[in-house]
Amino acid sequence: MCGAPKQGGALAGIDLTTQTVIQGSVWHDGTPVAGAYVRLLDATDEFTAEVVTSPEGEFRFFAAPGEWKLRSLAPVGRAERVLSAEVGLNETTLAIA
Amino acid sequence: MSRTDVLVSADWAQEHLGDAGLVFVEVDEDTSAYDKGHLEGAVKLDWKKDLQDPLRRDFVDKEQFEALLSSKGISNDDTVVLYGGNNNWFAAYAYWYFKLYGHDAVKLVDGGRKKWELDSRPLSDAEVSRPATTYTAQEPDTSIRAFRDEVVAAIDTKNLVDVRSPDEFAGKLVAPAHLPQEGAQRPGHIPSAVNVPWSKAANEDGTFKSDEELAALYADAGFDGAKETIAYCRIGERSSHTWFVLKELLGHENVKNYDGSWTEYGSLVGVPIAKGA
Numbered sequence: 001m002c003g004a005p006k007q008g009g010a011l012a013g014i015d016l017t018t019q020t021v022i023q024g025s026v027w028h029d030g031t032p033v034a035g036a037y038v039r040l041l042d043a044t045d046e047f048t049a050e051v052v053t054s055p056e057g058e059f060r061f062f063a064a065p066g067e068w069k070l071r072s073l074a075p076v077g078r079a080e081r082v083l084s085a086e087v088g089l090n091e092t093t094l095a096i097a
Numbered sequence: 098m099s100r101t102d103v104l105v106s107a108d109w110a111q112e113h114l115g116d117a118g119l120v121f122v123e124v125d126e127d128t129s130a131y132d133k134g135h136l137e138g139a140v141k142l143d144w145k146k147d148l149q150d151p152l153r154r155d156f157v158d159k160e161q162f163e164a165l166l167s168s169k170g171i172s173n174d175d176t177v178v179l180y181g182g183n184n185n186w187f188a189a190y191a192y193w194y195f196k197l198y199g200h201d202a203v204k205l206v207d208g209g210r211k212k213w214e215l216d217s218r219p220l221s222d223a224e225v226s227r228p229a230t231t232y233t234a235q236e237p238d239t240s241i242r243a244f245r246d247e248v249v250a251a252i253d254t255k256n257l258v259d260v261r262s263p264d265e266f267a268g269k270l271v272a273p274a275h276l277p278q279e280g281a282q283r284p285g286h287i288p289s290a291v292n293v294p295w296s297k298a299a300n301e302d303g304t305f306k307s308d309e310e311l312a313a314l315y316a317d318a319g320f321d322g323a324k325e326t327i328a329y330c331r332i333g334e335r336s337s338h339t340w341f342v343l344k345e346l347l348g349h350e351n352v353k354n355y356d357g358s359w360t361e362y363g364s365l366v367g368v369p370i371a372k373g374a
Contacts, residue, residue: 049262049273
């Protein structure tokens, strides 16, 4: 199935010894942004995946170790961040200016 | 066939909501998006529950498709206007599926749900019910659907277009990165396939790129327009998006979607697999 699982929530059932989880939340003006589109781009800036944030503004990807870029799109604006991910949990925040 | 025959803009859709003879249909895997808010008057189709056989891995059959469309209030004379989440992946899949069962008057809303939301266009949570119809489908048109044996036979012969992300093509990931990296399939791609990720055909807001940009994209990737083509991804919805681009927007003949895709091919015993970029 290609639809994303529910965003956010517990990490129960996710094997952090094998999965490279990149997760976090999108913020604007001190509040989380629900319904933002967050895309994961690889080291060459190519699209890898996209999810829609939960009511709490959360997103989660299952990637691989390496360099990644996160970009969020929402009616209130956009934000971008690069990060280096390793096996296990990689947490970050996207702030829309 | 031209772009305006198969694709409508969000503006056009908003102006024509509720028109007689038009049925807007939202197609998603997770229909909770529809339940929270949808285009005024749009009915929903669940990609899995409505369009996949509950037991075998296959489509619903002709009779089941007829019963489905009849119950949704869609008649043979209606123009079906599809949209959905995931950059229209599932809407494009449904478009291909409607064509397979012979419904010719079908269009996609450019940008789907994503552009609609990014534009802050109105959504409705009102329940939609349409009077039932008696829908008649055609026998499935397998000229647009590829099966595994012809995919294996197409290696080094036809255009094989792998539309997954570069990391899935290379075998670094076995699924798109919003899903856990699990599965029985061997990672990699079909030998001789070119990798043209579906996302290269779309703008960030989910709309399709221009015909000129799309033609250049496939030409640069070594796509031979004189050959027959088979597109695939992991389960066949992202490749429906590319099938739509190649067949409906660029007008290539003999383009098939391989809906078995990597979840089938990567599990076959004895077939060749390539890895790396």
